[in-house]
Amino acid sequence: xxxxxxxxGGLVQPGGxxxxxxxxxxxxxxxxxxxxxxxxxxxGLEWVSAMSGRGDATYYADSVxxxxxxxxxxxxxxxxxxxxxxRAEDTAVYYCAKHRDYSNTYFDHWGQGALVAVSS
Amino acid sequence: xxxxxxSPGNLLLSPGERATLSCRASQSVTNRYLAWxxxxxxxxxxxxxxxxxxxxxxxxxxxxxxxSGTDFTLTINRLxxxxxxxxxxxxxxxxxxxxxxxxxxxxx
Numbered sequence: 001x002x003x004x005x006x007x008x009g010g011l012v013q014p015g016g017x018x019x020x021x022x023x024x025x026x027x028x029x030x031x032x033x034x035x036x037x038x039x040x041x042x043x044g045l046e047w048v049s050a051m052s053g054r055g056d057a058t059y060y061a062d063s064v065x066x067x068x069x070x071x072x073x074x075x076x077x078x079x080x081x082x083x084x085x086x087r088a089e090d091t092a093v094y095y096c097a098k099h100r101d102y103s104n105t106y107f108d109h110w111g112q113g114a115l116v117a118v119s120s
Numbered sequence: 121x122x123x124x125x126x127s128p129g130n131l132l133l134s135p136g137e138r139a140t141l142s143c144r145a146s147q148s149v150t151n152r153y154l155a156w157x158x159x160x161x162x163x164x165x166x167x168x169x170x171x172x173x174x175x176x177x178x179x180x181x182x183x184x185x186x187x188s189g190t191d192f193t194l195t196i197n198r199l200x201x202x203x204x205x206x207x208x209x210x211x212x213x214x215x216x217x218x219x220x221x222x223x224x225x226x227x228x
Contacts, residue, residue, distance in 0.1 A: 035217075045165070045208055045219040059215050095164055106155040106212045108176070110164035 002026040002109045004096045009114030016086050020114055022079040022096030029077040030054060033099040035107065036070065036081045038092035038116075048094070049081060053102040064090075086118045122147055122211045126220035132228045139196040141223045143209035148189045153213030156185060156194045159206045159222075168207070169194060196225070 008020040020036070035050040049070040050059045058070050069082040079096055094114050097107040123146040131139055143154065152172035157165035167176040169185040172192055182197040196203055204227050209220040 044221050045210075047215075047217040047219075050215065061216050100170070104212060104215060104217070105153075106167060106170045106210065107157075107165075108167050110166070112164055 002098065004098060004109060004111035006094065006096050006111045006114035009094065009116050011117045011119065012086055013120050014087060014118055016118070017082070017084040018086065018116060020081040020083070020094055020096075020116070022081075022111055024077045024079060024096075024098070027098065029072070030074055031102060033102055033104060034072065034079045035097045035099065036079075037095045037097050037107075037110075038090075039095065039113075040092045046092075050099075050104065051079070059104075083116070086116075088118050090116060091118045092116060121216055122149065122214075122218050124209050124211055124218055124220035126207075126209060126223045128223060129221070131223060131225045133199055133225065134228045135199050135201055137199050139194075139199055139203070139225050141194040141196075141207055141209075141225075143187075143192040143194070143220050145190040145192070145211060149192070149211055150213055152188050153211060154185075154187070154192050155210045155212060157208045157210060158203075159208065165208060199225070201227075 003025045005023045012018045036048040039045050051070045055072050067085045071080045096111040098109040100108045125144045127142045154172045156169040158168050159165045173185040184195045186193050206222050208222045
């Protein structure tokens with residue numbers, strides 16, 4: 001059974017940093033591209049960042065480019081999102097999502113989400 | 121970037137009725153790379169349909185998808201109580217992936 005378990009969410013001040021992690025199990029980690037997707041009541045669902053299965057390619061939404069860094073550790077099947085220079089508009093529930101395969105395709109599994117609140 | 125517009129925003133129906141959800145794209149969606157997700161309060165989205173008309177594993181056949189180009193439809197026949205939820209369409213295949221704003225299917 002595929003499982004994706006996010007951790008690391010919390011309250012952070014504007015300009016601060018936070019690191020999200022996603023522990024993956026139940027599938028061959030290197031065979032699937034992975035993404036982070038966030039959701040707010042106002043803007044709905046927004047794709048944030050993606051990483052190829054082999055970890056040799058990364059992609060970012062313009063809204064987070066230069067501030068967020070996606071990475072994966074195949075030794076412990078973990079996907080991470082390092083977020084810096086956080087802004088109020090980054091406040092959202094962040095989901096880790098597994099692509100159907102190595103390519104930029106739809107998500108067949110999602111984590112339960114981690115809440116990130118950026119506020120002073 | 122492809123902008124997806126879903127309609128209606130809310131759908132008020134009774135169990136047993138049919139729900140018809142629309143998703144319109146600002147430009148043609150290549151290879152019908154259009155997915156639908158269901159989301160219930162407090163839960164993550166769940167894949168319902170991919171490739172515009174292929175049901176995800178475990179999704180009952182009362183769910184069907186159709187469309188191509190810029191116009192797509194998700195139909196839910198004979199609504200069951202567990203079908204009342206939010207539904208989102210998603211364009212994939214190129215980045216950035218984008219989502220519609222959602223259609224809420226509510227019990228009348």
